[in-house]
Amino acid sequence: MSVGIRHDDLRRRNRAMVLSAVRRAGQPSRTEIAATTGLSHSTISAISSDLIQEGILTESKPSETASLKRGRPQVGLALNPEAAAVVTVVLSLNFLSVAVIDYAGQVIAEEQRRLDTLTIPRDELIGECIAIVRRRLEDPDLDVGSVARIAMGIQGITDSHARAMLWSPITPLTDIPFADILEKEFGIPATMENDCNMMAVALQWRDPDRYRDNFIAILLSHGIGMGLVLKGELFTGTHSSGGEFGHMIHRPGGALCRCGRRGCVEAYAGNYAIWRSAMKMSEDAEPVDVGDADMRALAAKAREKQGPEREAYRRAGEALGFGLGSLFALIDPAPVAMVGVSAAAFDLIEPALREAIAQTAGGQHSKSISFDTEPNELPLIREGCAMRALTFVDQEIFAPGGQVRAGSAGKNVA
Amino acid sequence: MSVGIRHDDLRRRNRAMVLSAVRRAGQPSRTEIAATTGLSHSTISAISSDLIQEGILTESKPSETASLKRGRPQVGLALNPEAAAVVTVVLSLNFLSVAVIDYAGQVIAEEQRRLDTLTIPRDELIGECIAIVRRRLEDPDLDVGSVARIAMGIQGITDSHARAMLWSPITPLTDIPFADILEKEFGIPATMENDCNMMAVALQWRDPDRYRDNFIAILLSHGIGMGLVLKGELFTGTHSSGGEFGHMIHRPGGALCRCGRRGCVEAYAGNYAIWRSAMKMSEDAEPVDVGDADMRALAAKAREKQGPEREAYRRAGEALGFGLGSLFALIDPAPVAMVGVSAAAFDLIEPALREAIAQTAGGQHSKSISFDTEPNELPLIREGCAMRALTFVDQEIFAPGGQVRAGSAGKNVA
DNA sequence: GGCTTTTTTTCGAGCCTCGAAAAAATACTG
DNA sequence: CAGTATTTTTTCGAGGCTCGAAAAAAAGCC
Numbered sequence: 001m002s003v004g005i006r007h008d009d010l011r012r013r014n015r016a017m018v019l020s021a022v023r024r025a026g027q028p029s030r031t032e033i034a035a036t037t038g039l040s041h042s043t044i045s046a047i048s049s050d051l052i053q054e055g056i057l058t059e060s061k062p063s064e065t066a067s068l069k070r071g072r073p074q075v076g077l078a079l080n081p082e083a084a085a086v087v088t089v090v091l092s093l094n095f096l097s098v099a100v101i102d103y104a105g106q107v108i109a110e111e112q113r114r115l116d117t118l119t120i121p122r123d124e125l126i127g128e129c130i131a132i133v134r135r136r137l138e139d140p141d142l143d144v145g146s147v148a149r150i151a152m153g154i155q156g157i158t159d160s161h162a163r164a165m166l167w168s169p170i171t172p173l174t175d176i177p178f179a180d181i182l183e184k185e186f187g188i189p190a191t192m193e194n195d196c197n198m199m200a201v202a203l204q205w206r207d208p209d210r211y212r213d214n215f216i217a218i219l220l221s222h223g224i225g226m227g228l229v230l231k232g233e234l235f236t237g238t239h240s241s242g243g244e245f246g247h248m249i250h251r252p253g254g255a256l257c258r259c260g261r262r263g264c265v266e267a268y269a270g271n272y273a274i275w276r277s278a279m280k281m282s283e284d285a286e287p288v289d290v291g292d293a294d295m296r297a298l299a300a301k302a303r304e305k306q307g308p309e310r311e312a313y314r315r316a317g318e319a320l321g322f323g324l325g326s327l328f329a330l331i332d333p334a335p336v337a338m339v340g341v342s343a344a345a346f347d348l349i350e351p352a353l354r355e356a357i358a359q360t361a362g363g364q365h366s367k368s369i370s371f372d373t374e375p376n377e378l379p380l381i382r383e384g385c386a387m388r389a390l391t392f393v394d395q396e397i398f399a400p401g402g403q404v405r406a407g408s409a410g411k412n413v414a
Numbered sequence: 415m416s417v418g419i420r421h422d423d424l425r426r427r428n429r430a431m432v433l434s435a436v437r438r439a440g441q442p443s444r445t446e447i448a449a450t451t452g453l454s455h456s457t458i459s460a461i462s463s464d465l466i467q468e469g470i471l472t473e474s475k476p477s478e479t480a481s482l483k484r485g486r487p488q489v490g491l492a493l494n495p496e497a498a499a500v501v502t503v504v505l506s507l508n509f510l511s512v513a514v515i516d517y518a519g520q521v522i523a524e525e526q527r528r529l530d531t532l533t534i535p536r537d538e539l540i541g542e543c544i545a546i547v548r549r550r551l552e553d554p555d556l557d558v559g560s561v562a563r564i565a566m567g568i569q570g571i572t573d574s575h576a577r578a579m580l581w582s583p584i585t586p587l588t589d590i591p592f593a594d595i596l597e598k599e600f601g602i603p604a605t606m607e608n609d610c611n612m613m614a615v616a617l618q619w620r621d622p623d624r625y626r627d628n629f630i631a632i633l634l635s636h637g638i639g640m641g642l643v644l645k646g647e648l649f650t651g652t653h654s655s656g657g658e659f660g661h662m663i664h665r666p667g668g669a670l671c672r673c674g675r676r677g678c679v680e681a682y683a684g685n686y687a688i689w690r691s692a693m694k695m696s697e698d699a700e701p702v703d704v705g706d707a708d709m710r711a712l713a714a715k716a717r718e719k720q721g722p723e724r725e726a727y728r729r730a731g732e733a734l735g736f737g738l739g740s741l742f743a744l745i746d747p748a749p750v751a752m753v754g755v756s757a758a759a760f761d762l763i764e765p766a767l768r769e770a771i772a773q774t775a776g777g778q779h780s781k782s783i784s785f786d787t788e789p790n791e792l793p794l795i796r797e798g799c800a801m802r803a804l805t806f807v808d809q810e811i812f813a814p815g816g817q818v819r820a821g822s823a824g825k826n827v828a
Numbered sequence: 829g830g831c832t833t834t835t836t837t838t839c840g841a842g843c844c845t846c847g848a849a850a851a852a853a854t855a856c857t858g
Numbered sequence: 859c860a861g862t863a864t865t866t867t868t869t870c871g872a873g874g875c876t877c878g879a880a881a882a883a884a885a886g887c888c
Contacts, residue, residue: 485865
């Protein structure tokens, strides 16, 4: 179970810590790193000199803003963009997008492609994913350094080890082990991540002041998804990617959900549910796909005048509010980011949502709960995948040797 | 944020690891400890020889069962009961109980006392708690060694730092900082823990095969509480003890809950709710206290024949089932222990509970979810408090020096 | 140009863990 | 019953890592 700390773990962990500090802070000096990590100057000096020699870090000459204090000027440390690269693959409804990202986090190549995900056969879907990655990797215009990791993100449920897509709303196909497929094809370690979890990871990097230890990212789109960060760590289920907020029960035996069950939050707040309600269709009506443009038009009509459209958003807000209330009963309230096309209609959702929360255990702090909105989920997902992959490189490739007992893991990066 | 590992942390953590291995395994030999911790024999030898010299561990002569293999026999290591002691204080409805427990986990003294918790004034409640602890500590019949920790458990909500009771169903009083009060009074570090969390801790020690990484302990009593263990760690809210399962929303706008809101799970499954429903009282009826004996009589009547009593338990099962279903949507299914007087009536609850779960996202694995029952919560709570306190002593007193930067923390236990 | 200030590197000391070998304690064997 | 085999535990030297102090480096200040 709990494993003792060996002597060689020390350097390994502290190396990872230095890399993490540099990635987080941008161009910190050795002194700053010593301060944030609590390690001595000598240790930081030794570790960073190693990392520079190995080509992982670079000294970025005088930091522009400085030079006002006297004393020896600080030398900034930066990630060497050429130290490695990672690839992100994001698969969403009718859309496949790939990006190559350097070690410093800059996009150096990308490609996007429409794809009829709802009808495409299994082999073809897999083939398209492999092909688009291959094109980017073999692009002669670009000297893609050593790609150290592929991170794929998808809407739907993935397994808890980030290896396979188990189920997804964007395709009837199930159980595709994308991580294994990509690994086998390219010989590069890969992961298969849940979209909402990646959104949460991205938010943590984008705005660490607001999204640090505890927060929630909710995807308001065709379906309802959630990424949850607790105590600074991404929360995942024990078997699956977890956090199926959209399938918490709002009204037992209620409206028909896309998942086939009844009364889920999503059956009131997903795009198809809002549409169904606005069109005065039965709650038992089979869920249909609604385009983003149609949803925006619906929101406009709801803003215009009272009517079934506005009522549909109110009901969505109510479902989300009670769901959040139950969630807050379990984990205490936390900041929430609403992402996706319906987040652009959050003005229509918020009043009923707040009213519902106020009736729940989380209601005491109802006022203090704040919501951000971000209508476009794709950039967030890609960013999250990129950071996921890069921190993997930081920790497992450039600070290797974690708790491997048997086996012939390479000893040092020379 | 993330702090580097210093050289002195190494020994500290490995000491803690050895203590943890001994506490978990009973009387492991040095060789066994080396195997479970992954540390070398030399390291274990050095650490345990220190711990023995400091009087924390003892060598427990030949382990009886052995002596069949040849070779030098293993020498078991055991916790020295006299190395320290801890005190547990459990405050529940009309009942206050205290125990003194030695370092090896054996109860060496206890005292219990009836108390009218619902009406007792604040000062008197605090006074009674202090008095009962003092009596046990100053008992001349018993040579209580150095008490290193007091762990108090209470039904209700505590803050996330385990310092204060914020709210409790057993008294109208709120915000009593019991941990600070006991610390000031006795000069011994203290904590104020939530009862259901302690139940979960106890289960983890009692049956580590079943309750290891992910499980749920639910208290079915006057109120509904929950202790949640995820990835082997007790889950707590960000501000409070968290896990207010009983106040997840079952039916928006539904039955009146003791907390003043409507439609909570507890408003259908708490003792008072079952009683209310069985007596065909209104769902708006003010919650009343129901004695354990009355509840047992009610269950007997429900078993006897169809009628409002049986229906009341069915409705409780339904509420618990949908609540668990929502919870399972978030964290994936896990084993559940039902504790408390209504757990003895779980046969009446289970059918509707399983039926409800089957209708939720957790339903796919509905069959594989297993329930244990334990009608008596008090021993569990005390056991949990004791283990909590003892592991604190292991980690913070006998392996001191964690991440203290400034300050004059004692260096070594001599 | 010398002095002050701040950052970074160097160097020796002190720990800690590890592996190998030795020591200890028992069962087996003839 | 003495010698051998086996297993556990201790001992000892080697190698690494971090730390503090001091030195070196690189500026601004007077």
